[in-house]
Amino acid sequence: MRTGLLFLLFIITYNISFARESADKGTIKGKVLTTDGKPVDGASIQIKGIQGEFVSGEDGVFNVQQIRTGTHTLRVLLIGYAPATLEVTVKKDEVTQVTVQLEVTHQQLNEVTITAGYNKFNKKETDDIARLPIKNIENPQVYTIVTKEIIKEQLATDYNSIFKNIPGAGVPIVYNQGRSALLARGFVTANMIRNSISGFVYTNIDPANLEVLQAIKGPSGTLFNSSQISFGGLFNRVTKKPNEARKGEISYSAGSYNLNRLTFDVNSPLNEEKTVLLRVNGALHSEQSFQDAGFTRSLMLAPSLVYKVDDKLTLLLDVEASTFNATSPIRYAPAKNGKIKNIEDLGMDPKRSFTNNSLDYVTKQFNTFGQINYQINSQWKLQTNFTRTFSTTVGYVSQLIGISDSTLQPSIQKENFPYNGTEIQQNLIGDFKIGKLRNRIVVGFDFYNQRSDRNTPTALLPVINFKRPGAAYNNINADRVDSIAATAKYDIYRTNQSTYSVYASDVINITSKLNVMLSLRADRYVDRGTYRPAFDTASGAFSQNALSPKLGIVYEIVKDKVSMFGNYMNGFNNITGQNFEGTTFKPQQANQWEVGVKLDVLNHKLSSTISYYNIDVSNMTRVDLDHPDFNIQDGTQVSKGLEAEVIANPFSGFNIVAGYTYNDSKMTRSDKSIEGLRPASSGPEHLANFWMSYRLMRGAAKGLGFGIGGNYGSSSFQTNTATFVFNIPSYTIFDATVYYDKPTFRFGVKVDNLTNEKYWSPRLAPQMPTRVTANVTFRF
Structure with a gap:
């Protein structure tokens, strides 16, 4: 009886409390518009202190019901627009009407995770490409x-x-x-x-x-x-950077071949003023190969810190550290005296690794990136970037050398390879007018140095029959390699190169629709040669100077929506060595001209780039036929082709990204063995990709989504010379996923290579067969 009275009292108290809470609530009804008055579909509305997000519909309207009375802070976000923040006062049992206008911005809203029905694959706006704020x-x-x-x-x-x-x-x-x-x-x-x-x-x-x-x-x-x-x-x-939100997620994936993967992403301000921001990402990964041996195990930790000293000065420190333990991936060099000219016809079992789990290696890396941004005034900004990279590899790496159409010889290298790099970069970025002409300019200098130390004996194991290896297969192990390497020659040496550069780039708006980009870089490269401690000598030291110009012209046929563009771009590659006369080689030069069109229409629902390019590479070296021990520098290569990309959001919840490339590459002047032929390193002539997904935006199943995609590559070459050709067949692969995504959690299943297609890399490594991965993510 007493229990029943207590229960009845609890129900009465709860309902009185609920009624009071319900009575002190109201509704926000809003509309999101562009500055020219067009409705915005798919904008994300976030309310401070309230978990989750709300989304504007095709008419730009959004509703937030049963929200407590008082003043609330709304933040409205959509990629390609500056975020809008406003204060809204909610009154009891009333509907508060608000209108929000979004302005186009060049800034990319990387920190925002929006799950709405907008063109979520279209995030083209970034300062990284031109190092300038241009769209x-x-x-x-x-x-x-x-x-x-x-x-x-x-x-x-x-x-x-x-x-x-x-x-x-x-x-x-x-x-x-x-x-x-x-x-x-x-x-x-x-x-x-x-x-x-x-x-x-x-x-x-x-x-x-x-x-x-x-x-x-x-x-x-x-x-x-x-x-x-x-x-x-x-x-x-x-990489991911800290932001002002207090949020995090933890994610676990499991799948075929004993995949186990745990990741986390935690972001938080460290003070009430939100001037010190911390973000930490990490991953723990373990997976076995689909082959008879092989594995990968890795651990990665990446903290980053932002300190907003004041309105002008911001400091960023970003660190990425990892350790990676694995067996060497397959690399096969086919026998040049064989009759079979295609990896598919060779009959090599793709499930055989031709290795042993004892033949593993460990790599470690420590990558530090820092950035200082100082806003001098509304027109000028100073930016300092610096990075230190360290990585080292200790262990065994392998290569399979074809001897005949049925035999190969494993070549195992014991590697001890530390690598260090440093880059310091200073930029001055401005946005100002000279007369009526707007100028957006970056002027900078750059110092880069890299040093490596190598200690690499090689062990050649006995030849085996790769179709029927038998007991000899067990001899590919660390003990056998160590015994052979004990008497092998150690080649211990160090390399050290530095680059000193200055550059400038200016985008000049001739009219509101026509702009011209003028850029130039001067580069001084110093190679201190290959130093061998045993003899205390360095060989091959040299230095080179190079200039790299760039010119671009853009005319916007429809302002901010359709543009035609053309560019001339240059790149170079420093070359060691001398010809027979003792003349030092010049840097290789690549000169590209390109024309095309870009679209960003239907309120960012359709974005596309289509272009034709021609790249002419000069100063390539080739064998001097009169002096076979030397090279001459008059080789040329031409690479030209068509590229097309489409990113579309035809209707709410449906997103597509697709691309196609055609590349025609040819050695126009070179050794007779390859002159007029397509370089094997150029890959397939035709490549295509697509991914499309649909997510339910309304109803009881809101958040349920599906995706499917595919990739195609035409046949290519592992080797392509006048005397030997080895082919890689074409491939078509499909992937698919299904997921259920809510603000606080996500479940997903992905199937890669649905049709279990057999295909190979340019190094003739067999690729992953059908693989199933399941994932669960919790957000907090």
């Missing part, structure tokens, strides 16, 4: 940005899989230490740039600290260090 539509350079939204939607658990979304990137080339490279306009392009300056480490890169991945196309030697890029472009990984 994509007025930038004469072509680039692709892979957003964090698409990275999360595709459940990317490794860095290289993100490149599926970049037109023309192709299948990744994974080197012995886990580092990777891909294609850009027919040239092999390594991953050497982080936060727009040097970030190259001889190891695997974990994607947990990645905000966006930028692919900047063409020889970009004017604004980026020439020793860090290729003639086809560069890949810039932009």
Whole structure:
């Protein structure tokens, strides 16, 4: 009886409290418009102190019901627009009407995770490409940005899989230490740039600290260090930075081949004024190979700190440290005396690794990036960037050398390779007028140094039959390698190179629709040669000077929506050595001209870039036929082609990104063995990619989403000479995902390589068969 009375009293008290709480609430009804009065679909409305977000509809309208009375702070966000903040007072049982106007901005809202039905794959606005605040539509350079939204939607658990979304990137080339490279306009392009300056480490890169991945196309030697890029472009990984929100997430992925992956991302202000901001990202990863041996295990920790000293001065420190333990990826060099000319016909079992888990290596890296921004006044800003990189590899890396159509010889290298890099960069950035002409200018200088030390004996193991290896397969192990390496020759040496550069770039608005970009870089390269401690001597020391100009013209046919552009760009590569007469070689020069069109229409729902380029590389070296022990420098290569990218949001919840590239690359003057032929390193002539996804925006299943994508590459060459050709077949792969995404949690399942396609990398490494990954993420 007493219990019943207590329960009845609790119910009465609860209902009185609930009624009072409900009575003290009201509604906010708002409309989000652009500055020209057009409704904004998919804007995110966040209310301070209230968990979750609200989204504007196609008419720009949003409703927030049952919100407590009092004054609330609303923040309205949408990519491509400056965030709007306003105070709204809610009264009891009343509807408060508000109208919010968003202004276009060049700033990219990287810190915002918006799950609404906007064009979430369209985040083209960034200062990184030109180092200036110019929009994509007025930038004469072509680039692709892979957003964090698409990275999360595709459940990317490794860095290289993100490149599926970049037109023309192709299948990744994974080197012995886990580092990777891909294609850009027919040239092999390594991953050497982080936060727009040097970030190259001889190891695997974990994607947990990645905000966006930028692919900047063409020889970009004017604004980026020439020793860090290729003639086809560069890949810039932009890391996550602290912001003023107090939030975090923890995510766990499990999948095929014993994949176990735990990541976390925690962001928080450290003081009430929100002038000190901390963000920490981390990842713990373990996975076995799909082959009979092989594994990867890694740990990454990435803290970053922002200190807003005052309204003018901001300091950033960003650190990324990791350790990576793995077995060497496959690299196969086919036998030149064999009759089989295609990896598919060779009959090598893709599930055989030709290694042993004892033949592993450990890499460690410590990458520090710092930035100082000082706003001198409304027109001028000083920016200082610096980075220190360290990585080291200790262990075994391997290569498989083809002897015949059925035999190979493992070549195992015992590697001890520390690598150190330093880059310091100072920029002065201005936005001012001379007469009626607006000028946006960056002037800077750059110092870069890298030093490496090597200690690398090589052990050649006995030849085995790769189709029927038998007991000999067990001899590929660390004990056998150590016994052979004990009597092998050790080659111990050091390299040390420095680059000193000054540069300037100015975007001049001739009219409101016509702008011209003029850029120039002067570069001094000093190579101290290869130093061998045993003899206390250095050989091959040299120095070179180079100039790299850039010219771009953009005309906006429809202001901020449609533009035509053209560019002339230059890049260079320093070359060691001398010809027979003793003349030092000049730097290789790549000159590109390009024309195209850019679109950003239908309220950012459709963005596209289509261009045609021609890259002419001169000063290439080739064998001097009259003096075979020397080279001459008169070789040329031409790489030309078409690139197209489309990013679309046809209707609410449906997003598409797609790309196509055609590349025609040819050695126009070179050794007779390759003259007139397509270089094997240029990859497939045709490459295509797409990803499309749909998420339910209303109803009981709101948050449920589906995605499907694919990649195609035409046939290519591992080797292509007049005397020997070895082919890599074309490939078509499909991936798919299903997920359920809410403000506080997310579940997802992804299937890679749905059709279990057999395909290979340019190094003839077999690629991953069908793989299933499941993920759960909690946000707080």
